[in-house]
Amino acid sequence: MKKNVIIIATMLLVISCGKNKKPHAIWHINNEKYTSYNVNISSGKAITLMEGSDGTSHFNISMNVGGGFPQSGEIEITLGIPLNSMQCNAGFFRDGTRYLIERHVHAKLKAYNNKGKSKLVLEPTPFINWIDTDSAIIQGTDSVIISGEFYE
Secondary structure, eight states, rough: OOHHHHHHHHHHHHHHHHHOOOOOEEEOOOEEEEEEEEEEEEOOOSSSEEEEEEEEEEEEEEEEEOOOSSSSSEEEEEEEOOTTEEEEEEEEEETTTTEETTTOOOEEEEEEETTTTEEEEEEEEEEEEEOOSSSSSEEEEEEEEEEOOOOO
């Protein structure tokens, strides 16, 4: 009996350690929670992109660096083109509205090592809607607070 318990416990341990968690994300827009296990990550020589959706809201985070997201440090969120490997763009979409970082807001994603993969954390940060016109993208007036955890 004791031998069977040890064998079963060992099998459960091996099975649970062998599971590879899929990329996923949990984010909040004005305290409304969104969760997605439908997260795609693509990384080439010059860009790394993470994007996901829960069906009603989606997000994307992109960096102008290949090889994946960092596993430590802080990544500045920018409005324009990221100029170095520790800058990124982040966009959130809800009900057809696009939210980007507000001008003059200095926001960062914090990067952590999560079992050999990246975990990006966004503390509560103000984002504002941006409106596409035929000739320009202009800043709107609908402001939201967004936070989240994004797992590679």
